[in-house]
Amino acid sequence: DADVTQTPRNRITKTGKRIMLECSQTKGHDRMYWYRQDPGLGLRLIYYSFDVKDINKGEISDGYSVSRQAQAKFSLSLESAIPNQTALYFCATQPTANYGYTFGSGTRLTVV
Amino acid sequence: AQTVTQSQPEMSVQEAETVTLSCTYDTSESNYYLFWYKQPPSRQMILVIRQEAYKQQNATENRFSVNFQKAAKSFSLKISDSQLGDTAMYFCAFRTGANNLFFGTGTRLTVIP
Numbered sequence: 001d002a003d004v005t006q007t008p009r010n011r012i013t014k015t016g017k018r019i020m021l022e023c024s025q026t027k028g029h030d031r032m033y034w035y036r037q038d039p040g041l042g043l044r045l046i047y048y049s050f051d052v053k054d055i056n057k058g059e060i061s062d063g064y065s066v067s068r069q070a071q072a073k074f075s076l077s078l079e080s081a082i083p084n085q086t087a088l089y090f091c092a093t094q095p096t097a098n099y100g101y102t103f104g105s106g107t108r109l110t111v112v
Numbered sequence: 113a114q115t116v117t118q119s120q121p122e123m124s125v126q127e128a129e130t131v132t133l134s135c136t137y138d139t140s141e142s143n144y145y146l147f148w149y150k151q152p153p154s155r156q157m158i159l160v161i162r163q164e165a166y167k168q169q170n171a172t173e174n175r176f177s178v179n180f181q182k183a184a185k186s187f188s189l190k191i192s193d194s195q196l197g198d199t200a201m202y203f204c205a206f207r208t209g210a211n212n213l214f215f216g217t218g219t220r221l222t223v224i225p
Contacts, residue, residue: 042203042215043213097207103156
């Protein structure tokens with residue numbers, strides 16, 4: 001099994017629908033992140049969490065919310081999806097600040 | 113603000129040759145970390161190499177090495193003996209202290225057989 005698992009792998013949804021992207025990890029890392037990737041823009045940070053009781057906004061949090069249900073689970077929600085939220089979404093984990101990230105395999109979300 | 117710039121949107125290299133991908137960054141901090149990530153067509157993000165700013169020695173991982181020029185704020189990735197499996201998007205990333213990773217916009221590398 002993968003260290004960081006994202007579900008679903010691909011999703012098409014309609015404008016205005018609520019959707020949740022899920023991330024779970026088996027690495028025992030406290031730090032978890034959600035990024036979105038758009039062509040020509042690289043990866044941009046949406047939200048991050050350093051432990052279960054800690055949630056922080058990233059540079060592009062508008063239109064998104066998160067839930068850290070447990071150390072191993074960090075979910076991203078789009079309350080009312082819009083077409084410009086069409087992107088590839090990545091979850092990542094990190095053991096401490098000095099290390100690189102371990103990424104999930106991404107969720108490709110299309111909002112029509 | 114932290115910024116990361118990759119000025120080469122696309123590059124190509126012949127199999128077995130060497131290629132260098134460029135990255136520059138901007139920060140006023142003295143202690144930071146630099147990373148190169150690879151994203152093959154499978155879309156998985158894979159850590160290639162990591163460099164701590166306080167270390168003068170350039171990091172090396174097998175065929176991958178970096179040229180870290182702290183004064184110039186430059187962090188290039190050299191891939192030697194390029195292989196077909198090196199075809200991917202490559203992202204330079206940068207972090208200061210306990211802050212988050214900031215990514216460049218990526219360089220798409222194609223290895224030509």
